[in-house]
Amino acid sequence: MSSFFVLPGQYEDLARDEIVAISKSYDPKTKFKAEPRLVILNTKTSWKKIAAKATFVRNCGDIVGTFDDVSKINPQIPKPKSFVCRTINLSKKKLSPSLLERQAGEVLKKRWGSKVSLSNPNLTIYLIITDSKQYIGCADSKIEPKMPTKVIKHPHELDLKLSRCIVNLSQLKEGNTLLDPFCGTGTILLQAESMKIKAIGIDYDGIMCNITRKNLQANKFSSKVINSTYHEMQNIRNKIDGIVTDLPYGISSKSSISPKKLIQDFVSTIPKRKKLVLVYKKGLDIPELEKAKKYEIYRHKSLTRVIAVR
Ligand SMILES: C[S@@+](CC[C@H](N)C(=O)[O-])C[C@H]1O[C@@H](n2cnc3c(N)ncnc32)[C@H](O)[C@@H]1O
Numbered sequence: 644m645s646s647f648f649v650l651p652g653q654y655e656d657l658a659r660d661e662i663v664a665i666s667k668s669y670d671p672k673t674k675f676k677a678e679p680r681l682v683i684l685n686t687k688t689s690w691k692k693i694a695a696k697a698t699f700v701r702n703c704g705d706i707v708g709t710f711d712d713v714s715k716i717n718p719q720i721p722k723p724k725s726f727v728c729r730t731i732n733l734s735k736k737k738l739s740p741s742l743l744e745r746q747a748g749e750v751l752k753k754r755w756g757s758k759v760s761l762s763n764p765n766l767t768i769y770l771i772i773t774d775s776k777q778y779i780g781c782a783d784s785k786i787e788p789k790m791p792t793k794v795i796k797h798p799h800e801l802d803l804k805l806s807r808c809i810v811n812l813s814q815l816k817e818g819n820t821l822l823d824p825f826c827g828t829g830t831i832l833l834q835a836e837s838m839k840i841k842a843i844g845i846d847y848d849g850i851m852c853n854i855t856r857k858n859l860q861a862n863k864f865s866s867k868v869i870n871s872t873y874h875e876m877q878n879i880r881n882k883i884d885g886i887v888t889d890l891p892y893g894i895s896s897k898s899s900i901s902p903k904k905l906i907q908d909f910v911s912t913i914p915k916r917k918k919l920v921l922v923y924k925k926g927l928d929i930p931e932l933e934k935a936k937k938y939e940i941y942r943h944k945s946l947t948r949v950i951a952v953r
Pocket of ligand 1: 801825851
């Protein structure tokens with residue numbers, strides 16, 4: 644079964660790899676085809692399951708055919724009670740979306756004998772135009788991820804969306820256990836638990852641990868929070884399936900160790916064969932992460948974050 648996911652213009656690589664990672668976490672044999680701002684997945688995982696987790700998706704659904712000539716459009720699906728046609732033009736072609744939608748609507752109305760409903764259709768038919776192909780997609784609902792709430796914030800926190808994305812890049816899924824050994828205000832734990840991933844947080848700052856606990860309580864979540872240094876990881880290494888974390892960006896008032904030394908020491912102690920997603924400030928790269936897949940997120944002139952997936 645093929646499904647499609649339309650991506651935003653920003654963070655396109657990250658958005659695409661997040662979708663592929665979610666699908667692979669359920670179906671390791673997932674195949675994908677990437678086009679500008681579009682991913683077509685060949686997977687056993689339903690698009691709804693992926694959409695409920697994915698951070699950046701715009702539109703998604705099943706692929707039910709391709710077309711060259713809209714007057715011959717023929718999606719291979721049972722006829723819906725009512726439908727609407729929508730154009731997604733991802734190509735450089737200049738075309739009239741409303742004309743294309745009207746033409747497709749007339750053909751399908753005749754073929755199916757179904758009503759066109761602009762406001763409350765049972766099915767949306769997507770005419771997805773790329774420079775290489777014209778796909779027909781369909782979706783009977785719009786699925787969006789349910790984000791956790793955060794009652795206490797902090798200037799150094801990672802934003803909720805990026806946190807969700809990095810949890811998904813780890814390919815951890817329901818029932819797995821994630822460790823964030825630098826949990827701060829708990830953003831990564833919140834996103835993990837919102838997707839039914841068990842989570843454990845560590846932070847050496849007791850104030851941060853309390854903020855995390857309050858943020859978890861506000862969502863009725865029960866992730867464990869340990870007030871200790873990341874070395875505590877060694878005592879729980881057998882309980883965790885992966886590590887997703889956002890490392891300190893500067894020398895903290897509570898430790899004299901430089902961020903570079905910290906990342907070096909931390910990475911050298913990570914248990915082998917655990918899934919690993921790290922966020923750190925650009926410039927703190929270390930040889931141990933040379934082979935990791937990396938993404939850069941520009942924040943402002945003195946902060947570009949690197950996401951490394953190993
Ligand atoms: C960049 S912040 C994490 C922010 C977090 N992702 C959030 O959204 O709030 C890094 C955290 O690492 C903690 N930290 C610094 N050194 C540590 C150490 N040696 N062991 C454990 N935690 C440490 C700091 O207290 C800080 O809360």
